[in-house]
Amino acid sequence: MKKNTKKAKFLNNLMPNKKIFEIEEGIELLKKMAISKFNESIDASINLGINPKKPDQNIKNSIVLPFGTGKTIKLAVFTTGENINIAKKLGAEYVGLHDLVEQIKEKKIKFDIAIASTDTMKIVNELGPILGPRGLMPNPKLGTVTDNIENAIKNAKYGQINYKNDKNGIVHTTIGKINFPNKDIQENLNALLTSLKKLRPLNLKGEYIKKVTISTTMSLGINIDFNNIT
Structure with missing residues (x-):
């Protein structure tokens, strides 16, 4: 508990009195924390x-961040035929x-993203009660149900994020790692906000x-002035 108290004091002492930060100074402050x-992830x-x-009015989408997320992504790919070889060559776990459906039913494997070729969805739908609550069900709107398995795997491995609002209307997602250059973090955030702006509900x-x-x-939250962000 003492360590937590010391860290809390340290973080609070770092935080200036101002409430909103320009993106550049916000990132600098985050790195100090x-x-x-x-x-640490950002x-x-x-x-x-x-x-x-x-x-x-609900928001749901996927984008590939310009500089990725910095995370190692484990993939489960439901497919057949030549796509199996393609998926394995591209590093899908x-x-x-x-066989993959049975492994998931038996809780033998863990993964971050599931991708399915269109012709497999009749079988993959059996996993709805398992994957749905975990936010892992393949979805054509997110590009994870597709006939282009190669492209979907590359996107997922490179830094695709799937985001949606929660019950309070808040979107939470990872935009990088703390060791990223400041410019890369900023451009990833820009890409996310640009994507969100395009999804503004017409009747809002x-x-x-x-x-x-x-x-x-592990840090405190820093409020960013987003009005000057592209």
């Missing part, structure tokens, strides 16, 4: 002025169909993006 021995939380109870009145906060795995 990252004192853990491991390479997360972005975007508060949206949507009503999550209205289906036509788990590849198959019926008032402010859409209300607040942008960045933080590391």
